[in-house]
Amino acid sequence: MIKWDSLLLVAGVAIGASVFITAAFSLGMRWLTNARHILETTEKSPSLEVRDxxxxxxxxxxxxxxxxxxxxxxxxxxxxxxxVPYFHMG
Structure with a gap:
C-alpha cells in the first residue's frame, strides 16, 4: 500500500529545496552582476594621488x-x- 501523505511530503520537500537552491543561485548571480556594473561605472580620479x-x-x-x-x-x-550511505555508517 502506498503511503500518499509520505509521497506528497517527499515531493513537496524536493520541489521546495530545488526552488530554494535555484533562487539563491539566481539571486547571487544577480547581485554579482550588479556589483560588477557598479565597479564599471565608478569614475576614476584623474589626480595622481591614490584613493579608495x-x-x-x-x-x-x-x-x-x-x-x-x-x-x-x-x-x-x-x-x-x-x-551517500557511507557517511551514515556508525
Whole structure:
C-alpha cells in the first residue's frame, strides 16, 4: 500500500529545496552582476594621488552574492551527505 501523505511530503520537500537552491543561485548571480556594473561605472580620479574608490553598495552586493553561493554549496553538500550511505555508517 502506498503511503500518499509520505509521497506528497517527499515531493513537496524536493520541489521546495530545488526552488530554494535555484533562487539563491539566481539571486547571487544577480547581485554579482550588479556589483560588477557598479565597479564599471565608478569614475576614476584623474589626480595622481591614490584613493579608495570602492563604492559601499558594491561591497554589499559582492558579499551578498558570496553568501548566496555559500548557501547553494552548503545545500548541495548536505544533499550529497543525505544520499551517500557511507557517511551514515556508525
Amino acid at each position: 574608490s570602492t563604492n559601499p553598495l558594491e561591497v554589499v552586493f559582492r558579499v551578498g552574492a558570496y553568501v548566496m553561493f555559500t548557501i547553494c554549496a552548503a545545500s548541495v553538500l548536505y544533499g550529497i551527505y543525505l544520499i
